[in-house]
Amino acid sequence: MSDFDLSLSGTIVLPDRIIEAGYVAVRDGKIAAIGQGAAPAARTRHDLGRALILPGAMDAQVHSLSQKNQEGFAWSTRSAAAGGVTTIVDMPYDEGNVVNSAEAVRIKVAAAGAEALVDFALYGTVNPTEGASRILEQVEAGVAAFKFSTFGTDPIRFPRIPPALLEECFAAIAPTGLTAGVHNEDDEYVRAAMDKVKALGITDWRAHAMSRPPLTELLATLQIYETGAATGCPAHIVHCSLSRGYDIAASYRQQGFAATIECCI
Secondary structure: OOOEEEEEEEEEEOOOOEEEEEEEEEEOOEEEEEEEOOOOOEEEEEEEEEEEEOOOEEEEEEOOOOOOOOOHHHHHHHHHHHOOEEEEEEOOOOOOOOOOOHHHHHHHHHHHHHHOOOEEEEEEOOOHHHOOOOHHHHHHHOOOEEEEEOOOOEOOOEOOOOHHHHHHHHHHHHHHOOEEEEEOOOHHHHHHHHHHHHHOOOOOOHHHHHOOOHHHHHHHHHHHHHHHHHHOOOEEEEEEOOHHHHHHHHHHHHOOOOEEEEEOO
């Protein structure tokens, strides 16, 4: 009689050590045992020799439907699986169905469920004209987190969430225990920098970097973390390109706040 549904033998890579000639055993879709030596009995067994067996990665920054009639979940999750990613977290700025209501969540879940080849979770967001009124209905519909931006590129699909509304949203999210992720660029500062670059007549590859001097990112980062500190909402920076940003995040964590940050490469 088999003790497990699946066993994999190989070199097991764990966060704190590597197990040579090890095994992973699975029961009911969950890892039930990890060890060294002969693998236990299982209905399906794979001996992978010395191949590395790693935990599945999570990609928390995916845009499967941000451009209509482009990749979709079939392609985004196929690529994820090929790279060892077993869970993706998809952004809410879908062209034609911005995920800012329970109905939009249900539509996206149905679309993803029909195509996805790996597990998926969804971000929700808000329509600025509705404030935070639809936060809780999206939580009930199953979103894993929320995404906002301090910089606006489109009034509907990627709107700027001004400070007062960001605080309102954070306050609504805080009791749920979910995290608020924010695209961190100071809108006023970026637009002033963009005007300077345009006045110089620079339109090549240098233009974007020149229109985003370091303070555009750092000032927004501080606003986001202070909003999290004031409301008790876990705050996540979704794009950090500066070492100073990580120092700021570490400082807030040392003060006891839930402050996380994501590398932008």
